[in-house]
Amino acid sequence: DRHHHHHHKLKDIRHSSDDDLLLPYTKSHGPSHSHRYVRDCQPVAHGTVTHETQAASKHSNSPVLESNIFISDITDDSGTHRWVSGHITEVHDPLRSVSVLEPGGPGGCAHNHRELVEVTAKTRKCLVAQNGGYFDTHTGQCLGNIISDGKLVRNSGGIQNAQFGIRKDGTLVFGYLSEDDILDQENPFVQLISGVVWLLRKGEIYINESIQAECDKTQETGNFRHFVDVISARTAVGHDKEGKLILFHVDGQTDVRGMNLWQVAKFLKDQNVMNAINLDGGGSATYVLNGSLASYPSDHCNPSKWRCPRAISTVLCIHER
């Protein structure tokens, strides 16, 4: 009947078919090698330090954030021009206005929950919310390290993927961390999330070094390089010289539209971003402004020609101080 049909259609809108999967690893997530391996194989210029820190800016009088839309002409290596569009969000007081959220709210990771960014964003009244870390698309399991508003949600046991965190004193941290770093109690992390690929280190593109640090098995290298080189929807988080947090989102679809990680790194570098890591992309890339979807997702609805936002895992949320 017509009424039932209508309901059915409304329900469909909530489910993407997960058809634009962009996965860095084919089997289990993350490299299996130790923190020591990453420390020993990085360029000697960095000594034994495997992450960068920056005091967060604390502009208490300025607005919480400034959200900007870009539409940019990107030229690839073959000289082809392509238009891309997305958002750059500047956060003026990250310690007091940024939270890593579990899917659907506290406890979401323990239940392998997957939720739309719009729904998770409502639990904390986020002004801007983006998808965050990677997750197992089959089981819904949250992946990597997760600390949400001071609570250790997930300790990955020292996984060597690019991390972003904020410590209790407002220090922004980007890069590779040991398990001891993550569990440090002197100046503990209050927010922590894992990405894949450290895009910019001290203002320089750090992708080749990331491929070495985050892809250990030679048979995986081809897949990992494709993950880096393919154009797609992407999200990232970084900081500028002042310690403002910079959120990045670009719309796309794997192999059809969007940016590869070299282009994202160059774009962020041109915006004077100092350190930045890549977060989940493809059909997971989502930008929510004031509780409403403001990006064009690449996943198809199930079953439909229309596009639907994906139910994802953790969320990066900017809220009132």
Ligand SMILES: *[C@@H]1O[C@H](CO)[C@@H](O)[C@H](O)[C@H]1NC(C)=O
């Ligand atoms: C990255 O490595 C490739 C070779 O694998 C090289 O051609 C390229 O110049 C390197 N890029 C940077 C930015 O170091």
Ligand SMILES: *[C@@H]1O[C@H](CO)[C@@H](O)[C@H](O)[C@H]1NC(C)=O
């Ligand atoms: C978001 O909501 C806040 C508070 O209701 C409002 O001040 C702001 O203008 C809204 N921003 C946008 C871009 O709609």
